[in-house]
Amino acid sequence: MNALLITGTDTDAGKTVLTTALAAYWQTYCNSQSLGIMKPLQTGVGDRELYDRLFSLDQTWEELNPVHFEAPLAPPIAAEKEGKRVKLEKIWQAFEALHRQRDFVLVEALGGLGSPVTRETTVADLAWDWRLPVVLVVPVKLGAIGQAVANVALARQSKIHLKGIVLNCVEPRSEQEIADWAPADLIESLTSISVLGLIPHLADPTDLVKLAQVAADLDLEQLLPLG
Template sequence: MKTYFVTGTDTDAGKTFSSCALLHAAGQLGFKTLTHKPVAAGCEQTEKGLRNSDATSLMAAMNQPEEYEMVNPIALEPPIAPHIAAQEAGTQLSVTRSAGFARGIMMARADLLLIEGAGGWRVPLNSRETLADLAKNLKQPVILVVGMKLGCINHALLTAEAIKADGLEIAGWIANQIDPDMNRYKENLATLAHMIQAPLLAEIPYTENSDWKAAAAHIPEAAVKYLLGSA
Protein backbone atom coordinates (compact mmCIF):
# COMPACT_ATOMS: atom_id res chain seq x y z
CA MET A 1 0.00 0.00 0.00
CA LYS A 2 1.25 3.45 -0.93
CA THR A 3 0.99 5.83 2.03
CA TYR A 4 1.36 9.62 2.01
CA PHE A 5 1.22 12.24 4.72
CA VAL A 6 -0.86 15.20 3.55
CA THR A 7 -0.02 18.64 4.90
CA GLY A 8 -0.96 22.17 3.92
CA THR A 9 0.47 25.66 3.86
CA ASP A 10 -2.04 26.75 6.50
CA THR A 11 -5.41 26.03 8.05
CA ASP A 12 -8.06 26.12 5.29
CA ALA A 13 -5.51 25.54 2.53
CA GLY A 14 -7.75 22.72 1.33
CA LYS A 15 -6.06 19.57 2.66
CA THR A 16 -9.30 17.69 3.15
CA PHE A 17 -10.86 18.97 -0.08
CA SER A 18 -7.78 18.01 -2.10
CA SER A 19 -7.41 14.66 -0.31
CA CYS A 20 -11.05 13.83 -1.04
CA ALA A 21 -10.57 14.73 -4.69
CA LEU A 22 -7.45 12.56 -4.89
CA LEU A 23 -9.12 9.62 -3.14
CA HIS A 24 -12.13 9.87 -5.47
CA ALA A 25 -9.92 10.12 -8.56
CA ALA A 26 -7.97 7.04 -7.47
CA GLY A 27 -11.18 5.17 -6.76
CA GLN A 28 -12.50 6.03 -10.22
CA LEU A 29 -9.43 4.31 -11.66
CA GLY A 30 -10.18 1.15 -9.68
CA PHE A 31 -7.75 1.61 -6.80
CA LYS A 32 -8.70 0.73 -3.22
CA THR A 33 -8.45 3.80 -1.00
CA LEU A 34 -8.32 4.56 2.72
CA THR A 35 -7.67 7.63 4.83
CA HIS A 36 -6.57 8.49 8.34
CA LYS A 37 -6.86 11.73 10.32
CA PRO A 38 -4.85 11.13 13.51
CA VAL A 39 -6.26 14.07 15.43
CA ALA A 40 -9.14 16.42 14.68
CA ALA A 41 -10.34 19.44 16.64
CA GLY A 42 -13.68 21.07 15.96
CA CYS A 43 -15.87 17.99 16.38
CA GLU A 44 -19.60 17.85 17.00
CA GLN A 45 -21.29 15.64 19.58
CA THR A 46 -23.53 13.00 17.95
CA GLU A 47 -25.36 9.94 19.20
CA LYS A 48 -22.30 7.94 18.15
CA GLY A 49 -19.86 10.28 19.89
CA LEU A 50 -17.70 13.13 18.64
CA ARG A 51 -17.53 13.41 14.88
CA ASN A 52 -15.41 15.69 12.70
CA SER A 53 -16.74 16.96 9.37
CA ASP A 54 -13.34 16.66 7.67
CA ALA A 55 -13.03 13.05 8.80
CA THR A 56 -16.54 12.17 7.61
CA SER A 57 -15.82 13.80 4.24
CA LEU A 58 -12.65 11.74 3.91
CA MET A 59 -14.61 8.60 4.75
CA ALA A 60 -17.15 9.45 2.07
CA ALA A 61 -14.35 9.84 -0.48
CA MET A 62 -12.50 6.60 0.33
CA ASN A 63 -13.94 3.35 -0.97
CA GLN A 64 -12.84 0.77 1.60
CA PRO A 65 -14.98 0.14 4.70
CA GLU A 66 -13.48 1.24 8.00
CA GLU A 67 -14.74 2.28 11.43
CA TYR A 68 -14.78 5.98 12.27
CA GLU A 69 -12.50 5.41 15.26
CA MET A 70 -9.84 3.93 12.97
CA VAL A 71 -10.04 6.89 10.61
CA ASN A 72 -10.11 9.56 13.33
CA PRO A 73 -8.97 8.02 16.63
CA ILE A 74 -8.55 11.33 18.50
CA ALA A 75 -11.57 13.64 18.20
CA LEU A 76 -11.65 16.90 20.16
CA GLU A 77 -14.64 19.20 20.42
CA PRO A 78 -13.34 22.83 20.47
CA PRO A 79 -12.40 24.24 17.02
CA ILE A 80 -8.97 25.38 18.24
CA ALA A 81 -5.35 24.20 18.07
CA PRO A 82 -5.29 20.45 18.89
CA HIS A 83 -2.86 20.69 21.82
CA ILE A 84 -5.01 23.38 23.48
CA ALA A 85 -8.20 21.40 22.81
CA ALA A 86 -6.56 18.32 24.33
CA GLN A 87 -5.54 20.26 27.44
CA GLU A 88 -9.10 21.48 27.89
CA ALA A 89 -10.37 17.93 27.48
CA GLY A 90 -7.93 16.69 30.12
CA THR A 91 -5.96 14.50 27.75
CA GLN A 92 -2.45 14.47 26.31
CA LEU A 93 -1.47 14.16 22.66
CA SER A 94 1.78 12.44 21.75
CA VAL A 95 3.62 11.20 18.69
CA THR A 96 3.91 7.71 20.14
CA ARG A 97 0.17 7.35 20.64
CA SER A 98 -0.75 8.87 17.26
CA ALA A 99 1.86 6.80 15.43
CA GLY A 100 0.40 3.66 16.98
CA PHE A 101 -3.04 4.49 15.63
CA ALA A 102 -1.61 5.33 12.21
CA ARG A 103 0.37 2.10 11.98
CA GLY A 104 -2.80 0.19 12.81
CA ILE A 105 -4.58 1.44 9.70
CA MET A 106 -1.38 1.13 7.67
CA MET A 107 -1.76 -2.64 8.10
CA ALA A 108 -5.09 -2.60 6.25
CA ARG A 109 -5.37 -3.85 2.68
CA ALA A 110 -5.65 -1.03 0.17
CA ASP A 111 -3.73 0.58 -2.66
CA LEU A 112 -3.61 4.14 -1.35
CA LEU A 113 -3.70 5.56 2.18
CA LEU A 114 -3.69 9.31 2.84
CA ILE A 115 -2.80 10.40 6.38
CA GLU A 116 -3.99 13.96 6.81
CA GLY A 117 -2.47 16.33 9.32
CA ALA A 118 -4.18 19.29 10.98
CA GLY A 119 -3.46 22.89 10.05
CA GLY A 120 0.11 23.35 8.82
CA TRP A 121 3.37 21.44 9.16
CA ARG A 122 4.35 22.62 12.67
CA VAL A 123 1.02 22.37 14.48
CA PRO A 124 1.83 21.35 18.10
CA LEU A 125 0.71 18.09 19.64
CA ASN A 126 2.11 19.08 23.02
CA SER A 127 4.79 21.39 24.43
CA ARG A 128 7.58 19.37 22.78
CA GLU A 129 6.16 17.62 19.72
CA THR A 130 4.40 18.71 16.54
CA LEU A 131 2.59 16.92 13.74
CA ALA A 132 5.85 17.18 11.81
CA ASP A 133 7.33 14.81 14.41
CA LEU A 134 4.52 12.37 13.66
CA ALA A 135 5.31 12.52 9.94
CA LYS A 136 8.99 11.98 10.71
CA ASN A 137 8.10 8.99 12.90
CA LEU A 138 5.99 7.41 10.16
CA LYS A 139 8.66 8.07 7.51
CA GLN A 140 6.19 8.43 4.65
CA PRO A 141 6.51 10.83 1.70
CA VAL A 142 4.53 14.06 1.90
CA ILE A 143 1.93 15.65 -0.35
CA LEU A 144 1.83 19.43 0.11
CA VAL A 145 -1.44 21.27 -0.52
CA VAL A 146 -0.88 24.93 -1.35
CA GLY A 147 -3.88 27.17 -0.75
CA MET A 148 -3.58 29.56 -3.68
CA LYS A 149 -4.09 33.06 -2.31
CA LEU A 150 -2.04 36.18 -1.66
CA GLY A 151 0.99 35.19 0.43
CA CYS A 152 0.98 31.55 -0.66
CA ILE A 153 4.47 31.66 -2.16
CA ASN A 154 6.12 32.44 1.16
CA HIS A 155 3.98 29.91 3.03
CA ALA A 156 4.62 27.19 0.44
CA LEU A 157 8.38 27.69 0.22
CA LEU A 158 8.80 27.81 4.00
CA THR A 159 6.74 24.63 4.38
CA ALA A 160 8.64 22.82 1.63
CA GLU A 161 11.91 23.88 3.24
CA ALA A 162 10.77 22.59 6.64
CA ILE A 163 9.66 19.24 5.21
CA LYS A 164 13.01 18.70 3.54
CA ALA A 165 14.90 19.86 6.65
CA ASP A 166 13.02 17.17 8.57
CA GLY A 167 14.41 14.59 6.18
CA LEU A 168 11.20 13.75 4.34
CA GLU A 169 10.50 13.55 0.63
CA ILE A 170 7.88 15.78 -0.96
CA ALA A 171 6.19 13.40 -3.37
CA GLY A 172 4.35 16.26 -5.02
CA TRP A 173 2.17 19.28 -4.42
CA ILE A 174 -1.35 20.36 -5.28
CA ALA A 175 -2.30 23.94 -6.16
CA ASN A 176 -5.75 24.48 -4.69
CA GLN A 177 -7.29 27.82 -5.61
CA ILE A 178 -9.11 29.05 -2.51
CA ASP A 179 -9.39 32.67 -3.62
CA PRO A 180 -11.44 32.87 -6.86
CA ASP A 181 -10.24 36.45 -7.42
CA MET A 182 -6.55 35.88 -6.71
CA ASN A 183 -4.49 38.53 -8.50
CA ARG A 184 -1.82 37.16 -10.86
CA TYR A 185 -2.82 33.56 -10.20
CA LYS A 186 -0.92 32.11 -13.17
CA GLU A 187 2.23 34.05 -12.32
CA ASN A 188 2.12 32.80 -8.71
CA LEU A 189 1.57 29.24 -9.93
CA ALA A 190 4.53 29.48 -12.31
CA THR A 191 6.77 30.78 -9.53
CA LEU A 192 5.81 27.93 -7.24
CA ALA A 193 6.26 25.34 -9.99
CA HIS A 194 9.77 26.68 -10.56
CA MET A 195 10.78 26.94 -6.89
CA ILE A 196 9.19 23.86 -5.28
CA GLN A 197 11.50 20.97 -6.06
CA ALA A 198 8.70 18.43 -6.47
CA PRO A 199 6.12 17.58 -9.15
CA LEU A 200 2.93 19.61 -9.45
CA LEU A 201 0.38 16.81 -9.13
CA ALA A 202 -2.75 18.82 -9.86
CA GLU A 203 -4.16 22.31 -10.23
CA ILE A 204 -7.62 22.50 -8.71
CA PRO A 205 -9.58 25.62 -9.66
CA TYR A 206 -11.90 27.34 -7.22
CA THR A 207 -14.92 25.07 -6.76
CA GLU A 208 -18.30 26.21 -5.44
CA ASN A 209 -19.68 24.35 -2.41
CA SER A 210 -16.44 22.37 -1.91
CA ASP A 211 -17.57 19.74 -4.43
CA TRP A 212 -14.66 17.31 -4.25
CA LYS A 213 -16.22 14.97 -6.80
CA ALA A 214 -16.11 17.79 -9.33
CA ALA A 215 -12.58 18.66 -8.20
CA ALA A 216 -11.49 15.05 -8.84
CA ALA A 217 -11.86 15.71 -12.56
CA HIS A 218 -8.86 18.03 -12.24
CA ILE A 219 -6.60 15.29 -10.81
CA PRO A 220 -4.75 13.89 -13.83
CA GLU A 221 -4.77 10.14 -14.25
CA ALA A 222 -1.01 10.31 -14.67
CA ALA A 223 -0.66 11.92 -11.22
CA VAL A 224 -2.70 9.16 -9.58
CA LYS A 225 -0.67 6.46 -11.27
CA TYR A 226 2.55 8.22 -10.34
CA LEU A 227 1.53 8.20 -6.66
CA LEU A 228 0.49 4.56 -6.89
CA GLY A 229 3.75 3.62 -8.57
CA SER A 230 2.03 2.34 -11.70
CA ALA A 231 2.91 5.14 -14.10
Protein backbone atom coordinates in the same frame (compact mmCIF):
# COMPACT_ATOMS: atom_id res chain seq x y z
CA MET B 1 5.48 3.16 2.20
CA ASN B 2 2.13 2.75 0.47
CA ALA B 3 0.68 5.88 2.02
CA LEU B 4 0.67 9.63 1.45
CA LEU B 5 0.51 12.44 3.99
CA ILE B 6 -1.39 15.46 2.72
CA THR B 7 -0.42 18.66 4.48
CA GLY B 8 -0.59 22.36 3.73
CA THR B 9 0.91 25.71 4.47
CA ASP B 10 -1.82 26.42 7.04
CA THR B 11 -5.38 25.69 8.07
CA ASP B 12 -7.85 25.94 5.15
CA ALA B 13 -5.10 25.55 2.54
CA GLY B 14 -7.04 22.82 0.73
CA LYS B 15 -5.89 19.54 2.27
CA THR B 16 -9.42 18.20 2.44
CA VAL B 17 -10.27 18.94 -1.18
CA LEU B 18 -7.08 17.22 -2.36
CA THR B 19 -7.76 14.22 -0.13
CA THR B 20 -11.35 13.92 -1.38
CA ALA B 21 -10.24 14.36 -5.00
CA LEU B 22 -7.65 11.59 -4.74
CA ALA B 23 -10.11 9.33 -2.92
CA ALA B 24 -12.79 10.01 -5.55
CA TYR B 25 -10.35 9.15 -8.33
CA TRP B 26 -9.24 5.99 -6.53
CA GLN B 27 -12.78 4.75 -5.97
CA THR B 28 -13.69 5.53 -9.60
CA TYR B 29 -10.68 4.02 -11.36
CA CYS B 30 -8.84 1.83 -8.83
CA ASN B 31 -11.73 0.11 -7.11
CA SER B 32 -10.11 -3.31 -7.47
CA GLN B 33 -7.74 -2.16 -4.71
CA SER B 34 -8.63 -1.06 -1.19
CA LEU B 35 -8.23 2.51 0.04
CA GLY B 36 -8.01 3.79 3.59
CA ILE B 37 -8.36 7.38 4.76
CA MET B 38 -7.09 8.61 8.09
CA LYS B 39 -7.35 11.92 9.91
CA PRO B 40 -4.90 11.13 12.73
CA LEU B 41 -5.99 14.09 14.84
CA GLN B 42 -9.14 16.17 14.60
CA THR B 43 -10.34 19.01 16.77
CA GLY B 44 -13.95 20.04 16.42
CA VAL B 45 -16.28 18.82 13.66
CA GLY B 46 -15.12 18.45 10.08
CA ASP B 47 -13.16 16.03 7.95
CA ARG B 48 -13.94 12.66 9.52
CA GLU B 49 -17.67 13.37 9.19
CA LEU B 50 -17.19 14.39 5.56
CA TYR B 51 -15.17 11.30 4.61
CA ASP B 52 -17.62 9.00 6.35
CA ARG B 53 -20.48 10.58 4.39
CA LEU B 54 -18.81 10.69 0.98
CA PHE B 55 -17.01 7.36 0.76
CA SER B 56 -17.72 3.70 1.39
CA LEU B 57 -14.57 3.07 3.39
CA ASP B 58 -15.63 0.22 5.68
CA GLN B 59 -13.68 1.83 8.52
CA THR B 60 -14.54 2.35 12.16
CA TRP B 61 -14.50 5.84 13.64
CA GLU B 62 -11.24 4.99 15.42
CA GLU B 63 -9.63 3.83 12.17
CA LEU B 64 -10.77 7.00 10.43
CA ASN B 65 -9.88 9.36 13.27
CA PRO B 66 -8.12 7.74 16.24
CA VAL B 67 -7.80 10.91 18.35
CA HIS B 68 -10.47 13.62 18.56
CA PHE B 69 -11.02 16.63 20.80
CA GLU B 70 -14.11 18.81 20.97
CA ALA B 71 -12.59 22.30 20.90
CA PRO B 72 -11.50 23.47 17.40
CA LEU B 73 -8.03 24.44 18.60
CA ALA B 74 -4.45 23.23 18.25
CA PRO B 75 -4.41 19.62 19.56
CA PRO B 76 -2.24 20.17 22.66
CA ILE B 77 -4.46 23.06 23.74
CA ALA B 78 -7.71 21.22 22.92
CA ALA B 79 -6.44 18.16 24.82
CA GLU B 80 -5.56 20.18 27.91
CA LYS B 81 -9.03 21.71 27.99
CA GLU B 82 -10.38 18.16 28.39
CA GLY B 83 -7.74 17.18 30.93
CA LYS B 84 -6.14 14.80 28.44
CA ARG B 85 -2.99 14.45 26.37
CA VAL B 86 -2.39 13.66 22.70
CA LYS B 87 -1.66 9.93 22.58
CA LEU B 88 0.75 9.54 19.67
CA GLU B 89 1.10 5.82 20.32
CA LYS B 90 -2.65 5.36 19.80
CA ILE B 91 -2.48 7.21 16.49
CA TRP B 92 0.50 5.17 15.29
CA GLN B 93 -1.13 1.88 16.21
CA ALA B 94 -4.30 2.84 14.34
CA PHE B 95 -2.32 3.86 11.26
CA GLU B 96 -0.19 0.72 11.31
CA ALA B 97 -3.27 -1.49 11.53
CA LEU B 98 -5.07 0.35 8.71
CA HIS B 99 -1.94 0.32 6.55
CA ARG B 100 -1.71 -3.46 6.88
CA GLN B 101 -5.33 -3.86 5.78
CA ARG B 102 -5.36 -1.50 2.78
CA ASP B 103 -3.49 -1.22 -0.50
CA PHE B 104 -3.06 2.52 -0.02
CA VAL B 105 -3.77 5.02 2.77
CA LEU B 106 -4.37 8.76 2.46
CA VAL B 107 -3.42 10.55 5.66
CA GLU B 108 -4.73 14.09 6.03
CA ALA B 109 -2.74 16.15 8.49
CA LEU B 110 -4.18 18.90 10.63
CA GLY B 111 -3.32 22.53 10.04
CA GLY B 112 -0.02 23.14 8.27
CA LEU B 113 3.35 21.44 8.15
CA GLY B 114 4.47 23.45 11.18
CA SER B 115 1.25 22.98 13.17
CA PRO B 116 1.68 21.47 16.65
CA VAL B 117 0.67 17.88 17.27
CA THR B 118 1.87 17.96 20.87
CA ARG B 119 3.76 20.62 22.79
CA GLU B 120 7.00 19.06 21.53
CA THR B 121 6.16 17.90 17.99
CA THR B 122 4.75 19.26 14.74
CA VAL B 123 3.15 17.71 11.66
CA ALA B 124 6.60 17.75 10.05
CA ASP B 125 7.94 15.69 12.95
CA LEU B 126 5.09 13.21 12.52
CA ALA B 127 5.90 12.83 8.82
CA TRP B 128 9.54 12.10 9.68
CA ASP B 129 8.74 9.73 12.53
CA TRP B 130 6.33 7.72 10.36
CA ARG B 131 8.58 7.96 7.27
CA LEU B 132 5.63 9.17 5.22
CA PRO B 133 6.00 10.77 1.78
CA VAL B 134 4.32 14.18 1.79
CA VAL B 135 2.49 16.45 -0.63
CA LEU B 136 2.18 20.13 0.26
CA VAL B 137 -0.99 22.07 -0.61
CA VAL B 138 -0.43 25.79 -1.21
CA PRO B 139 -3.49 28.08 -1.54
CA VAL B 140 -3.43 30.52 -4.44
CA LYS B 141 -3.34 33.95 -2.84
CA LEU B 142 -1.01 36.89 -2.34
CA GLY B 143 1.93 35.53 -0.36
CA ALA B 144 1.69 32.00 -1.77
CA ILE B 145 5.26 32.05 -3.09
CA GLY B 146 6.74 32.93 0.29
CA GLN B 147 4.57 30.34 2.05
CA ALA B 148 5.71 27.66 -0.38
CA VAL B 149 9.38 28.56 0.08
CA ALA B 150 9.10 28.63 3.89
CA ASN B 151 7.28 25.29 4.10
CA VAL B 152 9.69 23.56 1.74
CA ALA B 153 12.53 24.85 3.93
CA LEU B 154 10.79 23.33 6.97
CA ALA B 155 10.34 20.05 5.10
CA ARG B 156 14.05 19.94 4.28
CA GLN B 157 15.02 20.83 7.84
CA SER B 158 12.78 17.98 9.05
CA LYS B 159 14.31 15.62 6.44
CA ILE B 160 10.93 14.52 5.12
CA HIS B 161 10.29 13.23 1.62
CA LEU B 162 8.32 16.01 -0.08
CA LYS B 163 6.97 14.58 -3.33
CA GLY B 164 5.59 17.84 -4.66
CA ILE B 165 3.33 20.85 -4.32
CA VAL B 166 -0.33 21.15 -5.33
CA LEU B 167 -1.76 24.63 -5.79
CA ASN B 168 -5.36 25.13 -4.67
CA CYS B 169 -7.87 27.87 -5.43
CA VAL B 170 -9.73 28.23 -2.14
CA GLU B 171 -11.58 31.17 -3.73
CA PRO B 172 -12.38 31.72 -7.43
CA ARG B 173 -9.21 32.92 -9.18
CA SER B 174 -8.66 34.23 -12.68
CA GLU B 175 -5.82 32.89 -14.83
CA GLN B 176 -4.03 36.22 -14.33
CA GLU B 177 -4.35 36.03 -10.54
CA ILE B 178 -2.97 32.49 -10.55
CA ALA B 179 -0.06 33.56 -12.76
CA ASP B 180 0.66 36.60 -10.58
CA TRP B 181 0.19 35.09 -7.11
CA ALA B 182 1.33 31.48 -7.52
CA PRO B 183 3.44 31.06 -10.67
CA ALA B 184 4.42 27.40 -10.80
CA ASP B 185 7.72 28.05 -12.59
CA LEU B 186 8.89 30.56 -9.96
CA ILE B 187 7.84 28.32 -7.07
CA GLU B 188 9.73 25.41 -8.64
CA SER B 189 12.78 27.59 -9.26
CA LEU B 190 12.90 28.82 -5.66
CA THR B 191 12.14 25.47 -3.99
CA SER B 192 13.51 22.85 -6.42
CA ILE B 193 10.21 20.99 -5.80
CA SER B 194 7.80 20.10 -8.60
CA VAL B 195 4.34 21.66 -8.76
CA LEU B 196 2.08 18.69 -9.45
CA GLY B 197 -0.93 20.66 -10.62
CA LEU B 198 -3.65 23.11 -9.74
CA ILE B 199 -7.05 22.49 -8.15
CA PRO B 200 -9.56 25.04 -9.42
CA HIS B 201 -12.17 26.54 -7.12
CA LEU B 202 -15.00 24.05 -6.74
CA ALA B 203 -18.51 25.37 -6.21
CA ASP B 204 -19.46 21.98 -4.78
CA PRO B 205 -16.45 20.30 -3.13
CA THR B 206 -18.54 17.16 -2.48
CA ASP B 207 -19.24 16.39 -6.16
CA LEU B 208 -17.35 13.10 -6.52
CA VAL B 209 -17.48 13.08 -10.32
CA LYS B 210 -15.94 16.55 -10.51
CA LEU B 211 -13.42 15.71 -7.80
CA ALA B 212 -12.24 12.65 -9.75
CA GLN B 213 -11.86 14.83 -12.86
CA VAL B 214 -9.83 17.37 -10.89
CA ALA B 215 -7.54 14.62 -9.60
CA ALA B 216 -7.06 13.28 -13.13
CA ASP B 217 -5.53 16.63 -14.13
CA LEU B 218 -2.83 16.36 -11.43
CA ASP B 219 0.47 14.49 -11.74
CA LEU B 220 -1.01 11.31 -10.32
CA GLU B 221 2.15 9.28 -10.83
CA GLN B 222 3.59 11.23 -7.89
CA LEU B 223 0.45 11.01 -5.76
CA LEU B 224 -1.02 7.53 -6.17
CA PRO B 225 0.49 4.06 -6.74
CA LEU B 226 -0.97 3.61 -10.23
CA GLY B 227 1.74 1.34 -11.56
